[in-house]
Amino acid sequence: MPDNLLIDAVKTNFSEEQLVYALKNAWIKIYNQEPKKESLAILYAQIAVEIGRGKECYNWNLGNIKKTENHKYCMFRCSEIIDGHEFFFNPPHPQTHFNAYENFEDGMFSYLNFLSKRKRYELAWQEVTNGNPVKYSAALKVAGYYTASLKIYTNAIVSLFNEFVKKSDILLSWQPELNDQDREYFKQM
Secondary structure (H helix, E strand, C coil): CCCCCCCCEEECCCCCCHHHHHHHHHHHHHHHCCHHHHHHHHHHHHHEEEEEEEHCCCCCCCCCCCCCCCCCCEEECEEEEECCCEEECCCCCCEEEEEECHHHHHHHHHHHHHHHHCHHHHHHHHHHHHHHHHHHHHHHHHHHCCCCCCHHHHHHHHHHHHHHCCCHHHHHCCCCCCCHHHHHHHCCC
């Protein structure tokens, strides 16, 4: 029986400026408030760790969220750390099934909702709002979000968090270029 939810894995690349812009705007739309710089820095860092700074993102799945029931998904080679050893899985193994999204905005909304609205990640989300990348990483590990070494994952999160903070003025000031149709729309508002 064919699986009508399975779609091809397509790399969906973007710049860090585009990531921060999408992250901030999705936060405002979902939570109806401006995010703290530290909250954005934590999420930026985690997304960068999960998808290789935007170079290993497939079908706009920003957090490498595994396939959920009744959701479009794709398959791609991945690895997991099991008992301290890295094991690789190839499609069609179930470990290789990841949610797939139509566009950047859908992927970002899903990522934020996945972390902020699931009881399993409640303590991790609290650390996002507190702005603490070390406790965030630890809470994600306890909740089973990742299988990597706590030390390695946390060091990567903290390093990228600090990188974001250093260049936050540049990242947060970026705006997409508007085409003529978009400019006309905004002039009428």
